[in-house]
Amino acid sequence: MKIAVGCDHGGLNLKNEIIKHLNSKNIEIKDFGTYTSESCDYPDIAKVVGEKVIEKEFDFGILVCGTGIGVSIAANKIPGIRAALCHDTFSAHATREHNNANILTLGERVVGTGLALDIVDTFLNSTFQGERHQRRIDKIADIEKKYNK
Ligand code: RB5
Numbered sequence: 001m002k003i004a005v006g007c008d009h010g011g012l013n014l015k016n017e018i019i020k021h022l023n024s025k026n027i028e029i030k031d032f033g034t035y036t037s038e039s040c041d042y043p044d045i046a047k048v049v050g051e052k053v054i055e056k057e058f059d060f061g062i063l064v065c066g067t068g069i070g071v072s073i074a075a076n077k078i079p080g081i082r083a084a085l086c087h088d089t090f091s092a093h094a095t096r097e098h099n100n101a102n103i104l105t106l107g108e109r110v111v112g113t114g115l116a117l118d119i120v121d122t123f124l125n126s127t128f129q130g131e132r133h134q135r136r137i138d139k140i141a142d143i144e145k146k147y148n149k
Contacts, residue, residue: 001028001059002029002057002058002059003022003027003028003030003060003061003062003124004030004032004049004053004057004058004061004062005018005022005029005031005032005049005062005064006033006034006045006046006061006062006063006064006071007045007064007065007108008034008041008045008064008066008070008071009034009036009037009038009040010065010067010107010108011063011064011065011066011107012034012035012037012064012108013108014064014108014111014116015031015108017113018062018064018117021117021120022120027124030058032045032049032052033048042065042070042071043070045063045071046070046072046074046075046083047074047078049061049062049063049075049103050077050078050081050083053081053102053103054080054081060102060123060124061075061104062106063075063103063104063105064105064107064108065107066107066108066109067109067110068087068105068106068110071083072085072105075103075105079145082099082100082102082103082140083101083102083103083104083105084101084104084105084123085106085107086105086106086123087106087107087110087111087119088115088119089118092122092126093123093126095123096126096127097127097133098129099137100128100133100134100137101123104119104120104123106119
């Protein structure tokens with residue numbers, strides 16, 4: 001499994017904890033920045049990570065900002081990206097099982113590191129259930145097609 005990770009300055013510390021955690025599990029990751037606490041713009045990072053996932057270079061993306069909201073909104077502008085903001089483990093497995101989410105977003109200013117790492121593990125260890133959920137995802141793709149002319 002290959003994971004693309006990214007953050008803005010508001011998510012730097014949590015992203016680094018996630019990288020340490022995934023490294024300790026020998027999960028292959030690539031860090032697309034930002035790398036310092038200097039202020040930067042979260043759409044720039046969300047775009048790069050989203051593109052890497054949609055190009056299938058990576059199985060999943062993990063994006064962190066202060067709230068997790070900005071990176072989620074930005075990544076979801078890329079057709080085919082289903083970025084899910086999860087601050088609890090129920091949402092983390094439900095969004096894989098039902099929405100086939102391909103990016104997890106987290107807010108460093110919202111959740112503690114321990115819970116965030118549990119959310120990451122839950123997300124990565126859950127599987128899409130297909131069937132009726134695929135039909136609903138196909139309808140999301142139809143909306144994307146309608147508005148991305
Ligand atoms: C940066 O201050 C903050 O706005 C950003 O990390 C994020 O929370 C945006 O949604």
